[in-house]
Amino acid sequence: MSAEAEIVRVPATTMEEFDTEAFCKVGMLPGEASLVAQSIVHADLTGVFTHGSNFLPLYTNWIQVGSIDPTATPEVVSDNGATAIISARNAMGQVAGVQAMDMAIAKAKEFGIGAVGVRESNHFGAAAYYTLRALDHDAIGFCSTNGIQVMAPYGGVTPSLSNTPIAYAIPANEERPLMLDMAVSVVAAGKVALAKRKGESIPLDWALTAEGVPTDDPSIATLMAPVGGPKGYGLAVVLDALCGVLTGALFGQDVRRGGIPNTPQAMGQLFMALDVGHMMPVDEFKQRMDVQIRQMRDSDKAKGVDRIYLPGEIELERKENFLRDGIAFATEIVEDLDAMSGTLGIASLSSRL
Amino acid sequence: MSAEAEIVRVPATTMEEFDTEAFCKVGMLPGEASLVAQSIVHADLTGVFTHGSNFLPLYTNWIQVGSIDPTATPEVVSDNGATAIISARNAMGQVAGVQAMDMAIAKAKEFGIGAVGVRESNHFGAAAYYTLRALDHDAIGFCSTNGIQVMAPYGGVTPSLSNTPIAYAIPANEERPLMLDMAVSVVAAGKVALAKRKGESIPLDWALTAEGVPTDDPSIATLMAPVGGPKGYGLAVVLDALCGVLTGALFGQDVRRGGIPNTPQAMGQLFMALDVGHMMPVDEFKQRMDVQIRQMRDSDKAKGVDRIYLPGEIELERKENFLRDGIAFATEIVEDLDAMSGTLGIASLSSRL
Numbered sequence: 001m002s003a004e005a006e007i008v009r010v011p012a013t014t015m016e017e018f019d020t021e022a023f024c025k026v027g028m029l030p031g032e033a034s035l036v037a038q039s040i041v042h043a044d045l046t047g048v049f050t051h052g053s054n055f056l057p058l059y060t061n062w063i064q065v066g067s068i069d070p071t072a073t074p075e076v077v078s079d080n081g082a083t084a085i086i087s088a089r090n091a092m093g094q095v096a097g098v099q100a101m102d103m104a105i106a107k108a109k110e111f112g113i114g115a116v117g118v119r120e121s122n123h124f125g126a127a128a129y130y131t132l133r134a135l136d137h138d139a140i141g142f143c144s145t146n147g148i149q150v151m152a153p154y155g156g157v158t159p160s161l162s163n164t165p166i167a168y169a170i171p172a173n174e175e176r177p178l179m180l181d182m183a184v185s186v187v188a189a190g191k192v193a194l195a196k197r198k199g200e201s202i203p204l205d206w207a208l209t210a211e212g213v214p215t216d217d218p219s220i221a222t223l224m225a226p227v228g229g230p231k232g233y234g235l236a237v238v239l240d241a242l243c244g245v246l247t248g249a250l251f252g253q254d255v256r257r258g259g260i261p262n263t264p265q266a267m268g269q270l271f272m273a274l275d276v277g278h279m280m281p282v283d284e285f286k287q288r289m290d291v292q293i294r295q296m297r298d299s300d301k302a303k304g305v306d307r308i309y310l311p312g313e314i315e316l317e318r319k320e321n322f323l324r325d326g327i328a329f330a331t332e333i334v335e336d337l338d339a340m341s342g343t344l345g346i347a348s349l350s351s352r353l
Numbered sequence: 354m355s356a357e358a359e360i361v362r363v364p365a366t367t368m369e370e371f372d373t374e375a376f377c378k379v380g381m382l383p384g385e386a387s388l389v390a391q392s393i394v395h396a397d398l399t400g401v402f403t404h405g406s407n408f409l410p411l412y413t414n415w416i417q418v419g420s421i422d423p424t425a426t427p428e429v430v431s432d433n434g435a436t437a438i439i440s441a442r443n444a445m446g447q448v449a450g451v452q453a454m455d456m457a458i459a460k461a462k463e464f465g466i467g468a469v470g471v472r473e474s475n476h477f478g479a480a481a482y483y484t485l486r487a488l489d490h491d492a493i494g495f496c497s498t499n500g501i502q503v504m505a506p507y508g509g510v511t512p513s514l515s516n517t518p519i520a521y522a523i524p525a526n527e528e529r530p531l532m533l534d535m536a537v538s539v540v541a542a543g544k545v546a547l548a549k550r551k552g553e554s555i556p557l558d559w560a561l562t563a564e565g566v567p568t569d570d571p572s573i574a575t576l577m578a579p580v581g582g583p584k585g586y587g588l589a590v591v592l593d594a595l596c597g598v599l600t601g602a603l604f605g606q607d608v609r610r611g612g613i614p615n616t617p618q619a620m621g622q623l624f625m626a627l628d629v630g631h632m633m634p635v636d637e638f639k640q641r642m643d644v645q646i647r648q649m650r651d652s653d654k655a656k657g658v659d660r661i662y663l664p665g666e667i668e669l670e671r672k673e674n675f676l677r678d679g680i681a682f683a684t685e686i687v688e689d690l691d692a693m694s695g696t697l698g699i700a701s702l703s704s705r706l
């Protein structure tokens with residue numbers, strides 16, 4: 001996607017309408033279809049294409065084969081002080097995720113901090129979408145999810161853990177907010193898949209063979225390497241405990257992949273919000289965040305480095321550019337979406353441009 | 354410390370008495386001296402010698418030069434729902450840390466989750482000590498601290514961030530609890546210092562020169578490398594925001610090193626607890642944790658791997674061994690402590706064995 005010739009610019013509003021229409025076509029109600037579309041187009045806008053509209057053909061397929069229930073309404077199964085558990089009842093992960101994050105924020109406004117777990121859930125897209133919702137309420141957002149097993153325990157080879165995201169959003173004053181959304185693997189699994197499609201080799205520290213041996217051949221790379229070895233593994237276990245064990249979801253080796261006919265993934269997520277105003281005057285906090293952010297940005301630079309970025313700065317800057325110029329999709333993503341629209345019987349994305 | 358000849362076995366009780374006496378000698382009250390001694394001997398017991406009694410000569414010196422106030426009483430400066438802020442008032446970090454963690458646990462029992470920040474604090478030892486306190490209350494513990502600047506922003510060279518710990522403790526049933534306590538640098542700074550003392554080279558990914566160039570020479574290694582590059586950097590910024598910016602402590606480039614005469618470090622910490630029973634029956638949760646833990650341990654192993662460990666398992670197993678056989682201190686640590694006892698005018702550690 002480096003050369004301009006290999007990309008197609010799509011206005012965010014066009015993309016959102018296309019995604020919404022596709023979700024409606026497979027049985028979602030307009031309000032929820034629009035909510036999920038907004039979430040995945042937000043991933044596109046920040047350049048996180050692995051979790052954006054690229055995922056639409058999979059999501060619609062998973063709904064069609066009965067892996068996800070397009071009309072399910074999540075249910076609060078326990079509401080206990082500053083904590084709650086929501087059953088997604090096999091709805092789209094995004095539908096449950098927005099409800100849970102907003103509930104965590106409401107609890108943070110009431111108690112200072114709130115934690116809401118989700119069970120019976122599905123793939124929820126990019127974690128950053130949820131944490132960013134806290135910012136409008138002058139709160140700090142956190143979320144994570146478990147998922148399908150792309151990592152083994154450190155030293156092991158049995159796929160047992162997701163390369164779970166850790167996501168935080170923290171408001172600032174004049175500066176952009178901090179937005180951290182990182183997987184606990186060295187790189188995203190999508191990077192290995194991309195190298196495989198292109199027939200390129202990968203760095204030896206990215207992934208392992210089924211026997212647990214580091215490999216530069218993406219075609220035999222089956223396990224993602226945890227970032228920092230035992231550190232990434234440790235974070236994955238802890239986050240699986242919080243997102244899966246504690247919420248009543250499936251966890252570890254038992255979380256199911258998406259798209260198995262009539263079989264929910266039954267994964268789990270945890271959403272937390274911390275109300276800044278409960279701990280410090282909001283204006284003071286935001287000004288202090290600006291100081292911290294500027295200290296980082298203004299650090300002396302290593303040789304060859306032009307600019308120092310804050311967590312999320314690349315993504316949020318890209319969002320500003322993509323909102324202005326249209327989202328720069330790789331041509332092949334648009335081709336995949338055009339193929340999908342043919343199957344679903346909606347106007348192709350290309351025809352809308 | 355590999356050969357038995359290079360170690361000295363010290364019973365934990367002897368070590369605790371020695372540490373307590375040293376703290377009393379520099380002006381701490383017996384109760385608080387004992388509390389801090391317990392915390393640092395716990396680090397020794399788990400083999401985390403960099404944060405154990407090895408630190409005693411520094412702590413006593415910092416008290417003597419007026420960097421830490423040995424008799425200060427921490428004060429709750431705000432108590433707001435499930436959150437609170439404590440000023441350590443320049444007491445030992447451990448004194449404020451225990452108070453803050455216990456307050457977070459009490460809030461978790463009341464509200465389901467609690468968060469307590471500490472400002473005007475000092476170095477608090479090993480983070481795991483605090484999170485483990487949650488386990489007796491069937492709660493999940495989290496804590497972190499900011500600290501002196503041993504890392505630069507990713508791409509930068511100005512020391513701006515601590516290699517901050519992320520620590521979690523999660524209870525299980527028949528299995529040992531999960532105990533994660535990891536720095537966001539590739540390795541602990543102590544490992545570079547140790548290699549320097551021994552005149553050994555270090556792996557190129559551990560540390561950087563003052564110019565930001567990876568180096569295998571510990572004598573010119575001045576910046577710790579963040580784990581996973583931008584990931585470790587991102588975590589360090591976020592945790593500094595939570596521990597420093599949000600609590601009203603110093604943060605970023607402004608946290609002071611310990612031991613500057615009459616100058617507090619003024620660092621910050623964040624302690625959180627999540628009450629399991631608010632979200633799921635405790636017995637059910639613990640049994641599910643056992644299932645998760647056993648899935649990891651029973652994973653098929655990579656070639657050459659004998660055993661798969663859970664986060665904290667090595668440390669907690671070592672604690673059992675050290676409680677039985679005595680703590681296996683490197684001879685040079687005991688020599689340092691003997692030298693310190695001469696200065697303080699207390700009976701040497703060696704004379705107590």
